[in-house]
Amino acid sequence: MKLRTSVFVISCVSTLSFACSSPTRTPNTNSTSAPPSSAAATPDPFAEARTLFAKDCQTCHQPDGKGGPVKLEDGTRLKVPSLREGHALRHPDSEFRKQIIEGGDGMPSFKVKMSSRQVDEMIRFIRQEFQGGITPPPEKGPKQ
Secondary structure, three states: OHHHHHHHHHHHHHHHHHHHHOOOOOOOOOOOOOOOOHHHHOOOOOHHHHHHHHHHHHHHHOOOOOOEEEEOOOOOEEEEOOOOOOHHHHOOHHHHHHHHHHOEOOEOOOOOOOOHHHHHHHHHHHHHHOOOOOOOOOOOOOOO
16 A cells, blocks of 8 residues: 555656646637737838838839839820939938929929928938938038
């Protein structure tokens, strides 16, 4: 009888020891929680500018910002400059702002379509998305 009791106690202690030392996983009883997602954790800071670009700019500047020859609905042909290279990299923000607001050289004015804040966001979007986040050239001082 003592042998049986000793075997029983040893087996219980072993089982308890094993159960306590191995990690257990319990099923998720909270059905409303979802595993954390790194994609959802970082919102797109350029979401509004990206939408505006797709709606108002990419027809001419292309989705990748490379520009190129474009034929407008009225038959006008334009050579649209790239936002990725050339003189676009040498423009200070004030020149981008003026071009977007006033238009010119075939580009329409966006004075009534975009607020001042949206224009600033568009410039930051262009700098980040198409120009690799470069630091814009310094603003030109008054001519003397």
